[in-house]
Amino acid sequence: MTQTWIDLRSDTVTQPTEAMRQAMLLAPTGDDVYDEDPTVNRLQAELAAMFGMEAGLFCPSGTMTNQIAIKLHTQPQDEVICHWEAHIHKYEAGGIAFNSQVSVKLLPGEFGKITAQQVAEHINPDNIHYPATTLVGVENTANRGGGSCYSLAEIEAIAAVCREKNLKYHLDGARIFNALIANHEQARNYGQVFDTISVCLSKGLGCPIGSVLLGNAADIHKAKRIRKVLGGAMRQAGMLAAAGLFALENHIDRLAEDHRRAQALAQALQTLPWVKTVFPCPTNIVIFHLHDAEQTQALLAYLKQQGILASAIDKAAVRLVTHLDFDDAQLQTTLYTLQQFSHQPVSIG
Numbered sequence: 001m002t003q004t005w006i007d008l009r010s011d012t013v014t015q016p017t018e019a020m021r022q023a024m025l026l027a028p029t030g031d032d033v034y035d036e037d038p039t040v041n042r043l044q045a046e047l048a049a050m051f052g053m054e055a056g057l058f059c060p061s062g063t064m065t066n067q068i069a070i071k072l073h074t075q076p077q078d079e080v081i082c083h084w085e086a087h088i089h090k091y092e093a094g095g096i097a098f099n100s101q102v103s104v105k106l107l108p109g110e111f112g113k114i115t116a117q118q119v120a121e122h123i124n125p126d127n128i129h130y131p132a133t134t135l136v137g138v139e140n141t142a143n144r145g146g147g148s149c150y151s152l153a154e155i156e157a158i159a160a161v162c163r164e165k166n167l168k169y170h171l172d173g174a175r176i177f178n179a180l181i182a183n184h185e186q187a188r189n190y191g192q193v194f195d196t197i198s199v200c201l202s203k204g205l206g207c208p209i210g211s212v213l214l215g216n217a218a219d220i221h222k223a224k225r226i227r228k229v230l231g232g233a234m235r236q237a238g239m240l241a242a243a244g245l246f247a248l249e250n251h252i253d254r255l256a257e258d259h260r261r262a263q264a265l266a267q268a269l270q271t272l273p274w275v276k277t278v279f280p281c282p283t284n285i286v287i288f289h290l291h292d293a294e295q296t297q298a299l300l301a302y303l304k305q306q307g308i309l310a311s312a313i314d315k316a317a318v319r320l321v322t323h324l325d326f327d328d329a330q331l332q333t334t335l336y337t338l339q340q341f342s343h344q345p346v347s348i349g
Contacts, residue, residue, distance in 0.1 A: 006308045006330045011175075011203040011258070011284060011323035020206065020246045027242035031235050032058070039238030043245050047199055047212045050248070052191030055220035057213045058241055059232045062087075062174050065198035065213040067095045068226045070135065072219055073168035073195065076101035079131035081122055083107055083114050085144035087172055088137050099230070103131045111279065112145025114138065116157035123165055136162055139172040140179045144313070146279030146287040147262070149179040152189055159193045171197045178204050178283040181255045195219070204255050204284060205247035206324040209240050251324065258284040258322040261331045265320055268335050274299075276316070286320040287313065299341060306337045 007013045016024065030036035044056030059065045066088050070080060080096060082089055084106035088096060096104055105122050107114045124130040136158060141147045155171075162169040171194045173179075180187055190197060196215040201207040213223055227233055234240075259282070266281035269288050274295065279287040290296045293315035300318070303310050313319045320334075 006334060008320040009309050009311045011321045014206040014324045016208050016243060020243050023246040024239045024242045027238045029236035029238035032237045033233050037238045040241040043241040044212060048214055050187045051197060051214050052188040053214040054217040057220050057223050059211050059227055060209055062198055062200040062211040063092045064230060064232050065211040066172050067099050068213055068223050069170045069196040070096055071100045071226050072223055073135045074100050074102045077131050078102045078134040079105050079124060080135045080137055081105045081119055082137040083109050083112055085112055086139050087143055087174060111148035112142025113148055113150055116161050119158055120161045135168045137170045137172060141175040141283050146281060147283035147285030149182050149282055151183055152185050155193055168195045173197050174200045175203055177252050178255050182259060182282050201244040201247055205251045207243040207247050210244055262286050262322040264331060284322045287317060289317045292316055302341050308334055308337055
């Protein structure tokens with residue numbers, strides 16, 4: 001008999017709903033390399049309009065859209081400013097160096113966020129000894145920051161520095177709709193601030209694949225060439241794009257449910273004696289620290305024995321991510337299971 005898991009490792013584990021599968025099955029298609037797939041064209045146009053930008057480019061992954069944007073905005077010997085735990089630096093396999101041949105200025109910041117003042121202070125002078133600072137990248141929400149959100153005011157403050165110093169500004173919007181829902185903000189405001197935005201469809205929105213890079217028409221035209229050399233040009237991709245269209249129409253507002261369940265987990269964890277600290281939880285990612293690596297591994301093993309999958313992101317830190325396929329019944333089971341672990345014999349260091 002197949003094991004039924006409660007899977008909290010990531011919101012990437014969601015399965016397409018039956019309604020989404022039907023939308024994919026019935027989607028009209030064409031050859032997207034010729035710009036002839038009507039469903040892809042519609043997805044790109046609708047997302048661009050939603051964010052108040054001119055054009056979009058459908059790609060297989062958020063890593064690809066991020067890497068295209070970095071390549072688009074930089075030349076070899078340039079430098080990108082970002083948080084030291086940003087996805088573009090930490091989880092994209094060295095793509096900044098491999099694809100764009102640029103260096104990275106890594107900044108610290110609370111819960112995965114950097115500030116306008118930090119950016120201003122770390123722009124390299126015009127000196128042949130230094131790489132040229134040309135791009136700032138931020139991530140909203142910040143994965144390693146426990147799903148923390150930049151507010152629009154914080155984003156605009158960094159944008160003001162970028163405009164003053166003639167820097168490009170890219171948003172890794174891996175969970176951008178989570179941030180918009182949590183902050184009660186409008187997508188169109190983001191399009192007025194960033195040069196490019198990567199919008200991921202395969203996390204909280206529940207699609208099986210896909211991200212869209214947004215920007216002005218000239219940049220997206222150039223981005224198509226970069227996508228081609230990275231192997232990201234697709235043919236009858238409308239069946240994939242249809243999932244994105246369905247998600248935009250049906251899965252944005254429900255992200256608030258994921259946030260509510262994540263906050264319930266975070267609040268419960270704060271009461272447990274074996275938990276050292278819990279990050280603030282504004283969206284759907286719960287990060288908490290235990291006392292040592294031995295205790296962390298004991299917890300993960302115990303949860304797995306009880307049919308719950310979680311992941312360690314550091315030796316003594318665990319991440320739980322709520323999503324479309326995690327409901328209230330599973331929440332109650334998880335809360336009960338976590339409470340029972342407090343009675344397990346573990347080292348507390």
